[in-house]
Amino acid sequence: MWNTINTCYYNRRKKTVSWGCFFKHFVTNQKNQRRKRIEKRNQRQELRKKGKLTLTSENHNIYYGLNTATGNNSYQSDLCPELTKMRTEFLNHLAEANREKIEKATQLQKESPRWFVERKKQLTASRFGKIYKLQNKTPSGATIxxxxxxxxxxxxxxxxxxxxxPTAIEEVERKLRIEIKKSGLVVIGENFPFQ
Structure with a gap:
């Protein structure tokens, strides 16, 4: 009789303490991911031994940032004369007076149709990271x-x-005791210090 009671108790306890199918699935996935990481690490080590894979700081940054602009100005040679002329005209058009006009005309932001037109022309901060990381060997057509x-x-x-x-702006003005003015697109001139 005690055997039967112990068996029933053990089976009931086993069901309540069971890890469950989700946890078992999680553990299995973790094991598989770890195995794949180890396999990749071993493959990289073999390639390094054969001399087919080199990881140095120079090789990592060769296609990024200032290295692309200073190393070879391939982007300059890619421009046709017409495009160069259009670029020059566009930069001349962005005189200080025009920059102020753009800023005032786009203060309504999304409610102003001009805001969308002007924003499309500009290299905004949100896009700059993507452009900065473009590589010479990567086709830039999709990004453009x-x-x-x-x-x-x-x-x-x-x-x-x-x-x-609007409520967030009011709250910040109230808490910090400052006045927040509306601003449109601020077009920065060529002499702005990037670095």
Missing amino acids: AEMINPSFRVNIYTEYGNSRE
Whole structure:
């Protein structure tokens, strides 16, 4: 009789203490991921031994940032004369007076159609990181196409931000006791210190 009771108790306890299928699945995935990481590490080590893979700081940064501009100015040679002329005209058009006009005309931001037009022309801070990391060997057509015709659509997060922005500004003004002025697109001149 005690054997039967102990067996029933053990089976019931085993069911309640069982790790469950989700945990078992998680553990299996972790083991597989660890195995794959070890295999990749071993492959890299073999390639390094054969001399086919070199990891030095010079090789890592050769295609990034200032190295691309100072190493070889291939982007200059790619420009046709017409494009060079258009670029020069565009830069001349962005005189100080025009910059101020753009800033004042785009203060309504998303409610102003001009804001979208002007923003499309500019290299904004949100796009700069993507451009900065472009490599010489990577085709830049897709990146440029995305900048010219952005595919971003309004989502629930941007709607939430747009609807709460006025109250957030009022709250910041009240807490910090400052006045926040509306600002449009600020076009920075050539002499702005990037570095």
